[in-house]
Amino acid sequence: xxxxxxxxxxxxxxxxxxxxxxxxxxxxxxxxxxxxxxxxxxxxxxxxxxxxxxxxxxxxxxxxxxxxxxxxxxxxxxxxxxxxxxxxxxxxxxxxxxxxxxxxxxxxxxxxxxxxxxxxxxxxxxxxxxxxxxxxxxxxxxxxxxxxxxxxxxxxxxxxxxxxxxxxxxxxxxxxxxxxxxxxxxxxxxxxxxxxxxxxxxxxxxxxxxxxxxxxxxxxxxxxxxxxxxxxxxxxxxxxxxxxxxxxxxxxxxxxxxxxxxxxxxxxxxxxxxxxxxxxxxxxxxxxxxxxxxxxxxxxxxxxxxxxxxxxxxxxxxxxxxxxxxxxxxxxxxxxxxxxxxxxxxxxxxxxxxxxxxxxxxxxxxxxxxxxxxxxxxxxxxxxx
Numbered sequence: 114x115x116x117x118x119x120x121x122x123x124x125x126x127x128x129x130x131x132x133x134x135x136x137x138x139x140x141x142x143x144x145x146x147x148x149x150x151x152x153x154x155x156x157x158x159x160x161x162x163x164x165x166x167x168x169x170x171x172x173x174x175x176x177x178x179x180x181x182x183x184x185x186x187x188x189x190x191x192x193x194x195x196x197x198x199x200x201x202x203x204x205x206x207x208x209x210x211x212x213x214x215x216x217x218x219x220x221x222x223x224x225x226x227x228x229x230x231x232x233x234x235x236x237x238x239x240x241x242x243x244x245x246x247x248x249x250x251x252x253x254x255x256x257x258x259x260x261x262x263x264x265x266x267x268x269x270x271x272x273x274x275x276x277x278x279x280x281x282x283x284x285x286x287x288x289x290x291x292x293x294x295x296x297x298x299x300x301x302x303x304x305x306x307x308x309x310x311x312x313x314x315x316x317x318x319x320x321x322x323x324x325x326x327x328x329x330x331x332x333x334x335x336x337x338x339x340x341x342x343x344x345x346x347x348x349x350x351x352x353x354x355x356x357x358x359x360x361x362x363x364x365x366x367x368x369x370x371x372x373x374x375x376x377x378x379x380x381x382x383x384x385x386x387x388x389x390x391x392x393x394x395x396x397x398x399x400x401x402x403x404x405x406x407x408x409x410x411x412x413x414x415x416x417x418x419x420x421x422x423x424x425x426x427x428x429x430x431x432x433x434x435x436x437x438x439x440x441x442x443x444x445x446x447x448x449x450x451x452x453x454x455x456x457x458x459x460x461x462x463x464x465x466x467x468x469x470x471x472x473x474x475x476x477x478x479x480x481x482x483x484x485x486x487x488x489x490x491x492x493x494x495x496x497x498x
Contacts, residue, residue, distance in 0.1 A: 114484050118416075118475025120393035121400060123170040129402040130373060130380065131329075131360060132395065133172040133210060134388035135179035136163055137436050138186060138194060139446040152181075152190040152452035159194075160201050162389075162445050169396035171388060172208030173198065174255060176247075178296060179386040180212075181433060183260065185453020188217040192246060199250035210253035210288060210384075213243035213279075215261045223261045232265030237278040244282050254287040255331070255384075256280075260299040269305035269315040276319055286328035288362060288384065291316060293334040295429040309339060317346055325353050329360030331384045335429075337368035340381065348379055366425040366432070370414035373398075374407060387421040390436045391476055420470040423463075431458030435467050439476065442468060442483040449490065461494050 139162065140146040144153035163173045175198045176182060176191050186194070195211045202209035218239050226232040236259060247254045256279060266272050280287065294301050304312035320327055330347070332340055344361040352358055363372045363381035372381040388395045394417050401410035424435035434456055441449040450456045459467075468477070468487050477483040491497075 114477055114480035115472050115475060116480065117478045118394055118397070120397045120475070122168055123396060123400050123403075127170040127396070127399045127403055130382050130399055131172070131362070132383040132388065132399055133174035133208070133362070133385070134166045134392050134395070135174040135177045135384060135386045136166060136389045137433055137440070138180050138190075138452060139437075139440070140450050140452045142448045142450070146185075146450060146452045146454065148185075148454045150453070152186050154190055154194070154452065155446070156197060158446050160197060162440065163198055163201060164205070165445070166389065166392050167202070167205055167207035169392050170399070171392055171396060172210065173202065174210050174212070174384050175252070176212045177255065177257070177290075177386075178212075178292065179389060179433060179436065181452055181455060182212060182214060182257070183216050183297070184430070184433070185451060185455050190452075191216070195247055195252065196250050199247075199252040203251055208253075210255050211247045211250070212255045212257040212290070213240060213247050214257035215239035215243070215259040217242065218261050223264060226261060226265045228265050228267045228271075232261075233271055233275055236262045236265060237275045240275065240279040241282050244279060248284050253285060253328070254283060255290050256287050257290045258292045258297070258300050258303055260297070263300050263303055266305060269311075272303075272305055272315060273319060273322075277322070280323045280326045283326050286326055288328055289316075289320070289330045290364075291330065291332045291334070292364075295335060295427065296333055297430060309334070309336075313339070313343060317343075320347070320359055321350065324350065324359065325355075327359045329362050329382065331362040331364045333364030333366075335365055335367050335425075337365060337372060340365055340368075340372055344379060344381060366421050367418075369421065370411055370418050373414060374402075374411040386432060386436065387417070387424065390424060390439050391417045391420065391474075393478070394474070394476065416474045417476065420467070420474055420476065423467055423470055426463075431455070434459040435464070438464050438467060439471055442471070442486050443478045444482050461491070461496065465491065465496075
């Protein structure tokens, strides 16, 4: 095993980029965290992980798909997660944003929804309930993409209608989240079209209509060229009365080094699941950007790119398995598991390669512990030679 990277914690707030790490939840060992069962969360480990991220100067994006929204984390546990994480953030004056979606609607209810006014009203009401939960907890709102809305919307106008209603309840500027089908196949045709160009036009119309209420947009399509084009469109908007334009928070866990480094015309900020896995390196890179060392910052992020691409390889929606595995190797959770039994989502070969890549970029923070846990894991799974 290699030594950990030369990672540092910042002496003050990070300034050149706004960065959130989308953190996962740690299940309670011994609980019935099996497919279909309510999530039983190890709150001490889950919240301790968030404090590590904050100590490195990053914000936490919580209750997102990284935290298994719609894939093991039920609505009851989600509400507790939002309240607990927001309270912990306030206790250390740290930045937190939390996802507001529509997943309190049971799958059988969503299955019974029909396109039209009644379904749209139910979706809008569900969104507003979650927006109020996040705001009341003291966190910034991230308006997540909705499987229910994708089912009932008849076209772009229906998306505009629901988002108009939701944003009307926003007390502070929100982050809009556009999640691609590689992360959630149920979101096909979001914004009313299977054409990315048409969907982008609808998305930009929404941003223009509500610009004062939008802090930024998070785009997770794993398409760097599209993201740069969208970023240019946001940069071309007239500034708000406060003199700001919506940020582009990259959600591209494949191409984040080049997108965060940017070019002569600008850069992306970050709201990334991979940052929950590499937060010491991400923080050190952002410190370099703050110091004017763009090449150094890019080099650090690029050193983790192979690891990010492996964790988020197809089928991408199982990336949470890799994040939990790395957290376990580093000693940040007592067992390798996820709520809903999702830790079974990757193969032995995939996880062994993940450990090799993490070692190669200095992301095994306690090499003897990681080696012992990896050896036990391989032996348990029948690999003894």
